[in-house]
Amino acid sequence: MGATSVSPLAPAAFPELPAIAGVKLHTATLGIRYKGRPDVFLAELDPGTQVAAVFTTSTTASAAVRWGREALKGGTARAFFVNAGNSVAFTGKAGEKFVADKVETASKALGCDKAEIFTASTGVIGEPTTANRITDAMGDLLANDASWLDAAKAIMTTDTFPKGASATAKINGTTVSISGFAKGSGMIEPNMATMLGFIFTDAAIPHAVLQAVLADCNNRSFNAITVDSDTSTSDTVLLAATGKAGNDAVSGMDDPALTEFKDALEGVLRDLAHQIVRDGEGATKFITVNVTGAVSEKEAKIAAKAIANSPLVKTAIAGEDANWGRIVMAVGKCGVTADPNKLTISIGGIALAKNGERVEDYDETPVEAHIKGQYIDIVADLGFGDGAATVWTCDLTHGYISINADYRS
Template identity: 40%
Template sequence: MGINLSNFLTSKSHDRKMGQYQDLDHLDGLAVSSVSANLYNSKRDDLAMFYFRDGANFASLYTQSKILSENIKWNLSQKTQKIFSLVVNTRNANSFTGEQGYKSMQHLADLISKQLTEKQKEDENDPKIIKPKNLIFGCTGTIGEKFPEEKIKSKIPELIKNIKYTQNKYIWMKVALSIMTTDTQPKIAMEECKIGSTTVKIYGVAKGSGMIQPNMATTLAYVFTDADISNDVLKKLLKKNIENTFNAISCDSDTSTNDMISIFSTGKAKNTLIKTINDKKIKSFDEALNSLLLNLAKRVVADGEGASKFITINVLNSKSELDAKKIGFSIANSPLVKTAIAGEDPNWGRIIMAIGKSDVDINLNKLSIKFGDLVIVSKGKIHNQYNEIEAAKYMKGLDINLSVDIGNGKKSFTVYTMDLTNEYIKINSDYRS
């Protein structure tokens, strides 16, 4: 994987392109585990379990692709108020695998629910019967290959045996690494806030590096909190906060068949149960959740396949947020814009092109463009102090900020993306080898 755990665990803060890695510790009500099921024909962990010994309230959003992976179909069919386990495998997407792929989910759910029920009897004073419907799955990897059911089933006893009821930064990093595919960096984040007078934790782990332009979902992202929040409120919070975070990123404009984001609430913080989105006590949690999701989303972009630059596109003063979003993604998804930035070429004409093809009405006399603090276009004309040398110097940075002022309204939207390099082609031309 090119990652040495000791690099991440020797100090309290871990500097990387996206700032610091946070040291996640224990979150009450959650246990985690990871093992190698030999899905990559190597010793790396590739199978993870998140276990809620007392169950957890939850909400999920899934891909808007018209072709759904079999695990997403399974998850959508489970009508339950509590989840006891999330199991995630890498290397195989279980997509375009048909009836057999879905049956594999059933077989795994049957096996895992029985073995977790036995663990309940061993570990709990008030053991619960865990049913297949209390489990959901995340799958990521190659589409169209037969799902490795037997390999995974053979490792379930070890996965459950390895469950750690108390987490530390090592365990969190290990599980974050276990769900990676072409990622080069694990994605973890944390926030703390208050609900009333009660301090609560929010932890998040994600994976994603390519095939990324989510739509009301994400790549794979999982959020855990010890707050006590109802399923309905969790769903509303997730829908609200996905819009300017995971729904504001694009690496390559492709939406996966497997995209999902889930949030789980163990209730162990013992705050008064939040039953309505209008409860004023939820405000701090709402803000912290948005911060955590944006942190994870940016980490996905920063680790985009072959990325050498992190690009922020601010579309300002638009007639509507939808128009601003269209323009932002038109720029973000333009191969010509992305390759120019990779080549450190301040070719602002390509941005003009991308704005023009966004299907948004533009008054050129009001259009302005900036690279960082450098004004390139002002009121529809090249700025009289535009300096190509200064612009080229700016493009050599790792973080590129583009601002597009439409000048015909008050709405804005920010899109996050990456450049397009030869390394992206190399990674994706040998993805399965």
């Protein structure tokens, strides 16, 4: 499994996450792929819990994702039921049966509709398996109460640390809490979602509004990170709102009463997304790419992704080399409106190139000091309009090659 040590960019500790009324966590240690650690988790949700979700846009999405897309139409959830070690993606009818068996068993145990059971699976693609080991353990699983940390650990694959985040916000004067966790390290360029993220709140927000809020916040968090430009077949973010906080009803996505909640939720999603980048396979640097001055927000994001995904930019930063010409190259290749004579490139807040050439009296010393740090800031101003976007990524190192040249073996 390549990576045995914790990422140098890992947070000091797993954060304290507040309990969410109406949510009970359970884990089990079934040895699906990993030995001696929990590898299955189930979040039991009180009746009436509203759900929102975003999934991978992959056309080869896993059976779990395809089930989730259907189940989401119901708008409520009684369980998130997740395993690590096998993604059950591209396993045909066997994969569909795997998901159906999990859903069937959980819905019977909880006495609810099948459409209220959301599943997710992460691990190797295309390995046939059955759900027996998981469904047979349903009784033990429900009997084993778990902490946020246990649950966050149960979904890890090549992750080197568990990832959690929380926030509180007021809705119409009532304090609500948000707690969530996520996993992801490689095959990360989420497109509508990340590898796996599970968020819980006691806020009372109806499904349709919850879905709109999640989709919006997701665009500036999970959908704004990339480790290696590869989009998973399993990307899933599930958000459960139990309503136990008892806040007054909100009227819709644009209700001002939701402003604070939206900020808090986006903060939690962004924190988790950043933790995935910090655990990017082989990462030694956390890179923030800001593109400004694009003709639109859409073009800004395309350019920011082109910079963040360029193997030459990422290896230059791994080598602590302020090779800004590669940033120029990345902007140029991605097809957005750009002109070398209008382009400004800054690293660590220092402009290196302006108006089509290196700045006069260019002194690399302060830039070199910045690039030897762990947190690298790149700004490319295209000089055309008001379009801006931020994307977060990590460097590309020997560690990435080591982890991925023998992941499955």
